[in-house]
Amino acid sequence: MHRAIYPGSFDPVTNGHLDVIERAAKLFDHVIVAVAANSQKQALFSSDERLELLRQTTACHGAKITLTRLDGLLVDFARQAGASAIIRGLRAVSDFEFEFQMALMNRKLESSVETLFLMPKEDYTYLSSRIIKEIARLGGNVGSFVPECVAAALHGKFASPGSAQP
Helix, strand or coil, X not given: CCEEEEXXXXXXXXXXXHHHHHHHHHHCCEEEEEEECCCCCCCCCCXXXXXXXXXXXHHHHHHXXXXXXXXCCHHHHXXXXXXXXXXXXXXXXXXXXXXXXXXXXXXXXXXXXXXXXXXXXXXXCCCCHHXXXXXXXXXXXXXXXXCHHHXXXXXXXXXXXXXXXX
């Protein structure tokens, strides 16, 4: 079985993320979508909330996709999960330098795991979770950038008194 891991913070999951997940699901027998904590960012959604939003938005793929938390080193997780590839999305040239460095470091740490870069559909190349959170925080409509359940969750975060600030 050819298995891949698509790691990310998914805070929140966007249509661009879902496009990459769909592309990866066409290439691999099984895709593990791993929700990671990013120590350099303060998450708006808890890891449980992010997993639930992913569950709702990837349910159509059935058993082909597994959702999990990622704690620790990605290559260790890949080895334990029996994954031969790490999927990374590239939206623009600006993403490439960081992703390239990470891919080389992961290869140095675990040579049996390859990194594959997938580009989302052109319609999604400008999307980022950070920008979507800012639009939602300012009361803008994010409905064309994220699934309906994510738009509702964002609205819930920012509509309540004392709402969280990204």
